[in-house]
Amino acid sequence: MGRSLAVLVALGGLVAGCTSEPTEAQVKPGGRSFTVAAAGDVLIHPELVEQAAKDAEKTGEGQAGLDFGPLMAGVKPVISEADLAICHMETPVGTPKGPFEGYPEFLVPPQILTTLKDVGYDTCSTASNHTYDHGLKAVRRTLDAMDEVGLGHTGSARTREEAEQINIRDVNGVKVAHLSYSWESFLNPTPEKERWAFNRLSTDDIKKAESRARGKGAEVVILSVHWGLEHYNEPSVPQLALAERLTKETGIDLVIGHHAHVVQPIQKLNGRWIAYSLGNQVARHSSPTGLTEEGAIGWFEFRETADGWDVRARYRTTLVDIPPELEPGKKAPEGAVEDHRLVDVQQALDNPGDLSKERLARYQLAADRTRGFLYNRGAPGGDGLEEFSPGT
Template sequence: MGRTVALIALAALTAGCTSGAAASSVKPGGRSFTVAAAGDILIHPELVEQAAKDAKATGEGEAGLDFGPLLAGVKPIISKADLAICHLETPVGNPRGPFEGYPEFLVPPQILGTLKDVGYDTCSTASNHTFDHGLKAVKQTLDAMDEVGLGHTGSARTPAEAKRINIREVNGVKVAHLAFSWESFLNPTPGKERWAFNRIGTEEIKKAETRARRLGAEVVILTLHWGLEHYNEPSVPQLQLVERVTKETGVDLVIGHHPHVVQPIQKVNGTWVAFSLGNEVARHSSPTGLTEEGVIGWFTFRETADGWDVSARYRTTLVDIPPEVEDGDKAPDGAVTDHRVVDVRHMLDEPGDLPPDRIARYQLAADRTRGFLYNRGAPGGDGLKELTLERD
C-alpha cells in the first residue's frame, strides 16, 4: 500500500519501539515498513445473513451481500499498514451460493472484495479447511482473489504455481510471504494433488525460505496454521516447531492462526512470534466470548547494518454479536443490533453514549487479551505494547 501510518507522538513511539542497542544500529536513511496481520477470516452462516441485511440497508455489495459494514471498524487500522496480511480460512463459492458453514465451509466470494477494500494486500490460504470442497474450490478461491487483486500463498492451482513464492515490494523492500498448515483429517488432500497445499514441516519451510532468498527476498514472513483450538497457551508441538524454525531458518516474523483465541506474542531466539491472533471475524455456533476476541499484530521493520530491527505492537478487536431473542421478544435497550468487528481501544477512548455493560464488555476484551498476549513475558525484555494511532 505504501501508506504512511499516522502515529500519535511519532518520535516518542519510535524511540520506544527499539532497545538502545537496536536503535543505535538502525541505518541512517535506511528503509522501513509496517506490517499489519490479523486473525482468522471465518465466515459463518450468521455473517452471511448479516451481509444480506446490510446490503438491503446500504444498497451496495454484490448479489445481495455487503460485507463492508461488518469490517468497517478495522479499516482505519489495516489501511494504514504498508503491508497488510489476512488469513482466509475457507474456500469461496459462487456469488449467489449455495453456501455452507462448519464443518465443510464454502463462503461468499464477496468477502474478498471487502478484504481488499479494508486494506489487505495478501492472504494466507493454507488451513485445515483449504480442501473442504477439493481442488475445484481451491482454484475458484484463488481465481476470485486474483480478480479483486488480493495476493495469496499456501495453496495452488497447478504444480508450477505451487513452486512460486509470493514476493511483494514494500517501500522498496522485497518481502516474501510463506504459509503452511496442518492438514484436515476430514478432507485430506489426494496424493496426486499434494502439491496444491503447503503442509507444516521444518524441512519444507527451510526449502521455501531458501527459494525466497534466491529470488531476492530481503524479508521472509511465515504464516502457520497450527495449535489447539480454544486454548490460550501454545501447545507443545507449536513450541517445538517454532524453536526449530527460529534457530534453523532466517525467517523474520512468524504469524499464527487456527486456535480461534488469542495466544501470546513473544520473541523466540530473537524472532517475533504471534502464536495465534485469534479471530478477525467469526461467529461460532456457540460463542465463548474468547472466540470473539482477536488482535491485529503491528510490526515495524527498520533496516540496520546487518539485517532488520523489528518492533511489535498490537490492537485488540472484538466481534459484536446481537443477543438471540425469541420471536416477538425485544432485545434489551442498548444491546448490539448487528454483527460488527470493532476496534476495542477506539470504543473505549470514544464511548459516546454506549451503555455501561457495552463499555464493560470492551474493557474485558482489552484486559483479557492483554493478559494472554503477555503470558510468556513479552512486555519485559521483548517490548510488546499496545498500538496507538490516529483514526481518520
C-alpha cells in the same frame, strides 16, 4: 498514515541484533522501514452471511445481495495504515449467489474478498485445515476470485507450477516474501496426485521455501502458520518445540499463527517475534465462548539496521459484537448490540458516545483479557510489546 506498510510451526532467524529500540549506532544511515499489520482467522459462518444480507438491504451496496462492508469497517483505520496488511483466509469461496456452507465443510461468499481488499488487506495466507473442504475446484475458484479483486495469496495453488512460486511483494523498496503452511484436515485430505495444491506443515519444506525466496531476492520472509490446538489460550508443547527449532534453523523474520480461534501470546524467541495465535479476525461460532469473539491485530515495524532488521511488535485488540438471540416477537433490551460488527476495542473505549455501561464493560474485558494472553510469555518486559495507536 497511508500505504507508503493439532499440529504446529514458528519462526526463524536472519534478523541479527534485534532489540525493541535500536540505538543510533545500529540504525543504518538512509535505512529503509515498513510496517506490517496481520490479523487472525477470517471465518464466515452462516450468521455472518445473514448479516451481510441484512446490511445489503440497508446500504444498497455489495454484490448479489450481500455487503460485508459494515461488518468489517471497524478495523479499516488500522489495517489501511499498514504498508503491508496480511489476512488469513481460512476457507474456500463459492459463487456469489451460493449455495454456501458453514462448519465443518465451509464454502463462503466470495464477496468477503472484495471487503477484505476494501478494508486494506494486500495479501492473504490460504493454507488451513479447511483449504481443501470442497476439493481442487474450490481451491482454484478461491484463488481466481482473489486475483480478480487484487488480493495476493500464498499457501495453496491451482497448478503444480504455481505451487513452486513465491509470493514476493515490494514494500517501501524492500522485497518481502510471504509463506503459508498448515496441518491438513483429516476430514478432507488432498489426494496424492494433488498434494502440490496445499502447503502442508513441514520444517524441511519451510526451509526449502525460504531458500527459494532468498534466491529470488527476498530480504524479509514472513511465515503464516496454521497450527496448535483450538480454543487453548496457551501454545501447545509441540508448538513451542517447533518454534524453538525454526528460530534456530531458519532465517524467517516473523511468524504469524492461526487456527486456535482464541488469542495466544506474542513472544520474542531467539531474537524473533512469534504471534502464536491472533485469534479470530471475524467469526461467529455456533457456540460463542466470548474468547472466540476476541482477537488481535499484530502490528510490526521493520527498521533496517547495520546488522539486519530490527522489528518492534505492537498490537490492537478487536472484538466481534454479537446481537442477542431473541424469541420471535421479543425486542432486544435497550442498548443491546443490534448487528454483528467487528469492533476496534480501544477506539470504542476512547470514544464511547452513547454506548451502554454494559457494552463498555464488555470492551474493557476484551482489552484486559487480550493483553493478559498476549503478554503471557514475557513479551512486555525487555521485549517491548505495546499497544498500537493509529497515526503514531
